[in-house]
Amino acid sequence: MKIGIVYYSRTGNTKQTAKILEEKLKEKKAEVDLIEIEPVKRPGFFTAGKAGTKQLELPIKNTDFNMGKYDIIVVGSPTWNGRPSSFMKSFINKASNVQGKKFALFGTGMSPLHAREQFKEIMKNNLEKAGAKTSDNFLALQFRRGKPVDGEQNIDNFVNTVLKIKNE
Numbered sequence: 001m002k003i004g005i006v007y008y009s010r011t012g013n014t015k016q017t018a019k020i021l022e023e024k025l026k027e028k029k030a031e032v033d034l035i036e037i038e039p040v041k042r043p044g045f046f047t048a049g050k051a052g053t054k055q056l057e058l059p060i061k062n063t064d065f066n067m068g069k070y071d072i073i074v075v076g077s078p079t080w081n082g083r084p085s086s087f088m089k090s091f092i093n094k095a096s097n098v099q100g101k102k103f104a105l106f107g108t109g110m111s112p113l114h115a116r117e118q119f120k121e122i123m124k125n126n127l128e129k130a131g132a133k134t135s136d137n138f139l140a141l142q143f144r145r146g147k148p149v150d151g152e153q154n155i156d157n158f159v160n161t162v163l164k165i166k167n168e
């Protein structure tokens with residue numbers, strides 16, 4: 001069974017989270033690929049905020065996101081103005097073989113965890129529009145100065161849920 005972790009990270013928090021998930025899933029004997037969404041150009045704060053609010057697709061370097069080889073895909077992004085970063089759209093629009101695939105989602109942000117509801121809904125809707133199935137167990141982490149300050153307590157539960165989806 002194979003798991004793909006696809007993420008975008010502008011300042012490293014989401015990358016840090018993706019790596020923790022990779023490690024924990026590997027500890028549980030899953031085969032894991034870590035796939036970073038690479039922007040053509042790193043957006044500045046203002047561009048990122050505007051693109052987040054309007055959910056504009058921003059150009060990326062990756063050309064091949066074949067989801068066909070994974071049993072489950074974990075997707076993660078920072079929060080930009082209450083929404084997933086624009087690179088989630090770029091990924092979804094470029095990804096192939098998404099139809100019927102099971103996705104689990106995670107997000108990082110600097111605000112408290114309860115503020116992540118809109119983020120989760122947008123990400124779920126965009127994936128489901130592309131034909132994906134999404135798990136309800138969403139992992140939210142709150143970061144301050146590059147360190148998680150809340151949500152870490154939910155990582156193990158999230159990892160277990162991901163492995164259960166795999167075995168359904």
Ligand SMILES: Cc1cc2nc3c(=O)[nH]c(=O)nc-3n(C[C@H](O)[C@H](O)[C@H](O)COP(=O)(O)O)c2cc1C
Nearest residue numbers: 009010011012013014049078079081082109110111
């Ligand atoms: C343009 C922009 C808008 C942001 N808006 C929010 C927000 O609405 N809510 C929030 O919790 N964090 C917000 N943040 C903070 C990031 O989501 C947070 O620092 C995140 O963990 C960064 O992830 P990264 O290091 O992987 O890029 C924003 C950051 C940027 C750059």
